[in-house]
Amino acid sequence: xxxxxxxxxxxxxxxxxxxxxxxxxxxxxxxxxxxxxxxxxxxxxxxxxxxxxxxxxxxxxxxxxxxxxxxxxxxxxxxxxxxxxxxxxxxxxxxxxxxxxxxxxxxxxxxxxxxxxxxxxxxxxxxxxxxxxxxxxxxxxxxxxxxxxxxxxxxxxxxxxxxxxxxxxxxxxxxxxxxxxxxxxxxxxxxxxxxxxxxxxxxxxxxxxxxxxxxxxxxxxxxxxxxxxxxxxxxxxxxxxxxxxxxxxxxxxxxxxxxxxxxxxxxxxxxxxxxxxxxxxxxxxxxxxxxxxxxxxxxxxxxxxxxxxxxxxxxxxxxxxxxxxxxxxxxxxxxxxxxxxxxxxxxxxxxxxxxxxxxxxxxxxxxxxxxxxxxxxxxxxxxxxxxxxxxxxxxxxxxxxxxxxxxxxxxxxxxxxxxxxxxxxxxxxxxxxxxxxxxxxxxxxxxxxxxxxxxxxxxxxxxxxxxxxxxxxxxxxxxxxxxxxxxxxxxxxxxxxxxxxxxxxxxxxxxxxxxxxxxxxxxxxxxxxxxxxxxxxxxxxxxxxxxxxxxxxxxxxxxxxxxxxxxxxxxxx
Numbered sequence: 348x349x350x351x352x353x354x355x356x357x358x359x360x361x362x363x364x365x366x367x368x369x370x371x372x373x374x375x376x377x378x379x380x381x382x383x384x385x386x387x388x389x390x391x392x393x394x395x396x397x398x399x400x401x402x403x404x405x406x407x408x409x410x411x412x413x414x415x416x417x418x419x420x421x422x423x424x425x426x427x428x429x430x431x432x433x434x435x436x437x438x439x440x441x442x443x444x445x446x447x448x449x450x451x452x453x454x455x456x457x458x459x460x461x462x463x464x465x466x467x468x469x470x471x472x473x474x475x476x477x478x479x480x481x482x483x484x485x486x487x488x489x490x491x492x493x494x495x496x497x498x499x500x501x502x503x504x505x506x507x508x509x510x511x512x513x514x515x516x517x518x519x520x521x522x523x524x525x526x527x528x529x530x531x532x533x534x535x536x537x538x539x540x541x542x543x544x545x546x547x548x549x550x551x552x553x554x555x556x557x558x559x560x561x562x563x564x565x566x567x568x569x570x571x572x573x574x575x576x577x578x579x580x581x582x583x584x585x586x587x588x589x590x591x592x593x594x595x596x597x598x599x600x601x602x603x604x605x606x607x608x609x610x611x612x613x614x615x616x617x618x619x620x621x622x623x624x625x626x627x628x629x630x631x632x633x634x635x636x637x638x639x640x641x642x643x644x645x646x647x648x649x650x651x652x653x654x655x656x657x658x659x660x661x662x663x664x665x666x667x668x669x670x671x672x673x674x675x676x677x678x679x680x681x682x683x684x685x686x687x688x689x690x691x692x693x694x695x696x697x698x699x700x701x702x703x704x705x706x707x708x709x710x711x712x713x714x715x716x717x718x719x720x721x722x723x724x725x726x727x728x729x730x731x732x733x734x735x736x737x738x739x740x741x742x743x744x745x746x747x748x749x750x751x752x753x754x755x756x757x758x759x760x761x762x763x764x765x766x767x768x769x770x771x772x773x774x775x776x777x778x779x780x781x782x783x784x785x786x787x788x789x790x791x792x793x794x795x796x797x798x799x800x801x802x803x804x805x806x807x808x809x810x811x812x813x814x815x816x817x818x819x820x821x822x823x824x825x826x827x828x829x830x831x832x833x834x835x836x837x838x839x840x841x842x843x844x845x846x847x848x849x850x851x852x853x854x855x856x857x858x859x860x861x862x863x864x865x866x867x868x869x870x871x872x873x874x875x876x877x878x879x880x881x882x883x884x885x886x887x888x889x890x891x892x893x894x895x896x897x898x899x900x901x902x903x904x905x906x907x908x909x910x911x912x913x914x915x916x917x918x919x920x
Contacts (some may be wrong), residue, residue, distance in 0.1 A: 350811065354428070355451040356440075357481040358499050359464070361387055363512065364445070365682075366523035367475055368674050369417075369602075369736040370684035373528060374587045374684070376547060377732065379554030380584045383472055385571040388447045391471065395464045396449075404466045405436035407455050408821040411636055412441075418575065420644065422636035426629035428452060429486040437804060440632055444610075444678035448499070451485070458482070473516055473546045480506045487628025492635070493618030515546070528913060554585075572673045575651050578658055587728050589665065590686050598728045601690030604739040605697065605721045608681025608750065640672050645717050650681060652912075653693060659820075660909045663689070679719060682736070687725050691766055691902060692911035694721040695785050698762035698798040699911075720795070725905060730769060738767050741777050746795040764813060765795035768901055793894030806896040815892060815912055819870040819899040820906050833864055838910065842900040849893065866891045869899070 361384070368380040393409045408427055412420045428438040428450045437455045440448040451457040458511045461479055480503040484495050515530060523532040523542055530544035536551065543551070557571065574581055580798050584694065591598040612908050617638055621631045652670070657663055663670065663686075670686035671693075683691065697719075704717045722743030724735040746763035753761070767777060796813040809815065825832045837859065844855050870892065 354856060355454065355457055355481045356484045356487055356495050357457060357501055357504050358447050359388065359392060359447045359449070359481060360445065360480075360507070360508065361468075362476040362477070362478055362510070364675070364738070365736055366733065367472065368682075369732040371547070372732050373527075373584065374590070374672065374728065375554045376550040377553065377674060377684070378557055378585060378672060379550035382523040382553040382557045382571050383549065383692055384475075384675070385677075387468065387472070387475070388442050389871065391467050392449075392464060392920050393439065395467055396460055396641060398789075399459050399470055400436065401458060403459070405453065406434055407436055409440040411439045412640060413601070420639055420640050422496045422633060424633055426450075426507065429629040429632070432460070441639045443637045443643055445680065446503075446786050448555045450484075450497075451481075458571045471549065473549055474513075476502060476510065476512055478507045478510060479904040486741075491622055492628050492631035493544070493615075493622050496618065496635075497615075504572075515544075515599055551680075557585075557635075572676055575655070577655060578651075581658060581664070581669055583668050584668055584670050584684075589668050590670050590672070590684060591728050592686065592688075599687035599725055600728050601685055601687045601723055601725045602732065602735040602739045603681075603685065603690050603694050603721060603723050604685050604745055604899060605694065605719050606747075607642075607646075607682040608718045608720060608747070610679045614638065639678070642717070645704050646679055646681060646701070646719075649674060649697055649704060651715075652700060656696070657693065657910055658687065658905065663907070679717075681719075682739075684732075688907040689903070689910055690723045691764070692817070692907055692909075694764055695725055695796075695817070697721070698764060702762060702799060718762045720750060720762060721764045722746060723764070723767060725768045727769070735769075738769065739775065742767055742795075745777070749795040762798045763795040764798050766902075768905070793892065793898055815870060816895050816898055817908065817911055817913065819892075819895055820902060821908050822869050823899050823903055824906070824908060826908050833868065837862075837864055838900060838903065842897070845893065845897040845900070852893075866896065869896055 362385050368377055368384060368706050371377060372378070395406055396409060399405070413423060415421050422441075425633060426438065426440075428435045429432055433452065434454040437449055437451045437460070440450055441758065442448075453839045465477055468475055482495060482498050482501060482502055517529065517531070519531070524530065525532050525544045525547060527543055528546075529545065530546065533545045534543060534548050535541065536543055564836060570817060572583070572585070575687035587600070590600045617634070618631070621634055622823075626634070650673070654669065657671070658669065670689065673681070674683070675682035681697075698721060701717050720743050722739040722745070723747040724738035724740065724742065726738075727736045742765040746765040747766075750761060765781075793811060793816070795811075795858070796816055797809070797811050798813045843861075844850075844852050859865065
């Protein structure tokens with residue numbers, strides 16, 4: 348194959364991932380879908396590229412990172428296809444953030460890879476769609492990688508805007524339908540004998556592969572989300588019974604969606620730094636590989652640090668099974684299902700720890716601060732997961748809106764958290780539900796909450812601070828050193844009054860005072876008062892953070908306070 352001075356830069360993007368993973372209420376199928384999605388770009392694309400190279404006798408370079416030790420990855424330090432005398436037909440630039448970028452010298456090879464990769468996606472997923480965009484480049488003769496990357500992303504947006512999502516054929520009148528999605532039955536589950544569709548078959552087969560890997564030391568690298576060696580012997584939850592405390596009234600689970608803040612802009616800033624330093628095309632690729640890995644590893648390491656802490660908390664593990672199952676862990680995108688009482692404190696602990704993580708940006712030691720926003724949907728275990736994910740995603744968007752609105756008041760690295768508890772059906776939009784509930788004339792929901800690293804917090808007990816919510820929950824649950832703990836009867840009455848929009852809240856508070864129960868007891872500590880004793884003499888209705896108290900009452904049985912610490916887990920340098 349002859350070398351070409353003109354090449355192609357291509358990007359591969361898989362559409363409909365969240366819908367694919369959360370299409371079923373069976374955790375086994377969610378796990379299988381997660382495994383399939385996790386392997387598409389990571390394993391399937393390189394395998395297809397190698398297979399086509401073998402058929403066409405082309406030379407390709409698929410290694411864009413090297414593994415160091417059990418879990419550490421380091422970027423490949425060379426970008427050989429950029430050399431003018433390179434005979435490579437293709438080289439992977441990097442894979443991460445839900446997409447893969449590949450450099451090509453041979454257009455025919457590029458087209459053949461696209462054909463074979465599309466076939467692989469249909470064979471392994473049946474319903475996912477692939478978007479491919481490409482631009483022409485000379486790999487540095489006159490083009491800059493940063494400029495090429497921006498052009499490529501613009502081309503991808505154009506391609507995706509014109510795509511039509513293909514749907515599998517529905518059932519005919521003469522065919523049997525599977526019970527959940529109505530697709531035609533094409534096989535039967537080998538364990539239960541249940542009639543299932545092609546999509547379900549693929550997901551369950553992948554789930555069985557994942558189950559075989561769990562806990563096997565020899566297959567550590569084959570797990571999509573392997574637990575760190577410090578937690579050897581533990582396993583992720585695999586079935587819904589692993590996620591709930593019991594199958595009764597408290598059978599609640601949570602879907603947690605965490606998304607990084609402004610990573611696109613920070614990557615753009617990185618490219619501008621590289622261009623200002625006049626680095627070569629090849630070196631810019633290497634630097635982007637490093638940053639992509641650092642972001643991915645930063646999120647993964649922080650997540651596992653929280654998991655290690657959770658594994659040490661009493662009454663969480665059941666037969667060495669963690670009531671947690673990560674489903675998406677790609678760059679700055681993290682989604683997992685967990686036991687309901689772990690979701691809010693676990694997400695807050697993750698955001699708190701993430702805030703202390705900084706990545707080096709340039710030679711002058713400027714840093715990229717990792718931060719994110721989290722959305723949490725707490726639902727019954729039989730609630731449709733597809734809707735639960737939509738709620739979690741909507742909560743995450745609300746958190747990002749709050750962050751953008753408050754950006755002048757706080758730091759760029761601030762993280763926010765929002766949650767929603769669904770006790771029955773979910774028939775209204777989140778915004779409408781919240782607009783219909785007020786606690787006094789000028790106060791509505793306290794969510795989303797600001798989550799800050801301990802050393803970075805300017806006002807740790809502000810009304811919108813997660814620290815205040817955590818402190819309130821500790822008081823209500825009786826885990827603090829507060830001078831009195833309220834009886835559950837009065838906590839329930841207060842909660843019901845808030846649900847009634849606080850129309851008779853002042854009357855209830857007077858009745859509470861007569862029993863020496865004061866709202867300050869629910870959220871203030873003795874240290875907040877100069878004389879070491881809470882002052883109730885001048886207590887007014889408007890003095891209290893009613894929205895935060897309401898949120899705490901709503902989470903009273905759905906919050907494991909030992910998972911989150913006001914002091915944090917320590918900084919990561």
